[in-house]
Amino acid sequence: MKFNLPKEPLMSVDNLPFKKIATGKVRENFDLDDELLIVATDRISAFDVIMPNGIPGKGVLLTQISLWWFEQAAKFMPTHVVPGHSERIRGLLKDFPHLIDRSMVVKKLKPMPIEAIVRGYLAGSGWKEYKNTGKLFEFQLPEGLLESQKLPEPLFTPTTKAAEGHDMPITNAECEKILGSEIFGKIKEASIELYKMGAKKAAECGIILADTKFEFGTDESGKLYLIDEVLTPDSSRYWPADKYEVGRPQASYDKQYVRDWLENLGWDKKAPGPVLPPEVVENTLACYSAALSKLMDK
Numbered sequence: 356m357k358f359n360l361p362k363e364p365l366m367s368v369d370n371l372p373f374k375k376i377a378t379g380k381v382r383e384n385f386d387l388d389d390e391l392l393i394v395a396t397d398r399i400s401a402f403d404v405i406m407p408n409g410i411p412g413k414g415v416l417l418t419q420i421s422l423w424w425f426e427q428a429a430k431f432m433p434t435h436v437v438p439g440h441s442e443r444i445r446g447l448l449k450d451f452p453h454l455i456d457r458s459m460v461v462k463k464l465k466p467m468p469i470e471a472i473v474r475g476y477l478a479g480s481g482w483k484e485y486k487n488t489g490k491l492f493e494f495q496l497p498e499g500l501l502e503s504q505k506l507p508e509p510l511f512t513p514t515t516k517a518a519e520g521h522d523m524p525i526t527n528a529e530c531e532k533i534l535g536s537e538i539f540g541k542i543k544e545a546s547i548e549l550y551k552m553g554a555k556k557a558a559e560c561g562i563i564l565a566d567t568k569f570e571f572g573t574d575e576s577g578k579l580y581l582i583d584e585v586l587t588p589d590s591s592r593y594w595p596a597d598k599y600e601v602g603r604p605q606a607s608y609d610k611q612y613v614r615d616w617l618e619n620l621g622w623d624k625k626a627p628g629p630v631l632p633p634e635v636v637e638n639t640l641a642c643y644s645a646a647l648s649k650l651m652d653k
């Protein structure tokens with residue numbers, strides 16, 4: 356592991372000489388005119404609620420995993436990462452060195468109002484739905500599939516992108532209506548292609564990429580870019596390949612560990628969330644850090 360992780364979690368980013376224009380559940384965006392500085396904090400959200408305490412260094416791991424994947428994705432399509440990123444971020448944050456590894460300078464774009472989800476395996480809410488209806492959203496699937504089984508083909512299952520609260524599943528047709536045919540076609544094709552690229556690369560590192568979420572944005576000319584974060588354990592289900600077995604839930608390198616812990620606790624999923632005990636914090640960090648090492652140390 357080449358990155359220094361803090362002892363204490365960074366819960367918010369203050370005192371930067373840039374204007375803060377957005378605070379997401381995990382990241383904070385600062386205005387740089389036609390660019391943005393995106394700083395990933397150590398906040399963790401589950402079921403759309405931000406937990407009261409953070410995971411020290413999670414923001415560093417997320418940013419580094421994202422940057423690594425953005426490099427791979429750039430072979431397929433334009434991405435929001437600015438050219439010469441490493442030098443740019445070092446220059447911009449020279450007086451704030453502790454933030455360098457958790458930050459990105461990106462082109463400021465218009466985010467498309469959908470979340471581009473691709474599923475390659477039957478897991479989570481998708482598995483629950485299939486068990487009840489035989490369908491995965493609008494898609495009729497073959498009978499007799501088991502939990503965590505690989506789908507015959509990766510499927511594009513978009514959702515709305517809610518400013519607050521939960522994103523809602525939409526059909527491909529509804530998504531096309533929201534985006535217009537041309538952008539919809541490009542986003543769907545890019546999402547499936549990027550998923551396949553990611554799944555293949557992850558497999559070489561001993562990881563199954565079960566599903567993931569991409570975001571896209573456009574510039575003034577309508578050109579499409581990959582934005583936000585890419586193939587991180589916050590936006591994806593990552594399973595260790597050597598522990599994979601169909602017919603049951605999988606061990607994972609992602610947020611699932613925290614979700615399972617919260618489910619067991621019987622918390623009502625309404626804010627405020629419970630304080631994560633030290634052991635849960637430690638185990639969560641270990642999951643994220645294992646994902647990074649598997650992918651990047653190879």
Ligand SMILES: Nc1ncnc2c1ncn2[C@@H]1O[C@H](COP(=O)(O)OP(=O)(O)OP(=O)(O)O)[C@@H](O)[C@H]1O
Nearest residue numbers: 379380381382400435461462463464466572582583
């Ligand atoms: N290049 C870009 N231009 C403009 N906005 C961007 C760009 N890249 C990412 N964003 C936006 O920045 C925000 C990142 O913050 P964050 O991911 O913490 O928010 P969130 O989506 O509310 O939280 P979560 O990811 O937990 O759902 C998102 O709203 C994302 O759409």
Ligand SMILES: [Mg+2]
Nearest residue numbers: 379380381583
């Ligand atoms: Mg987000």
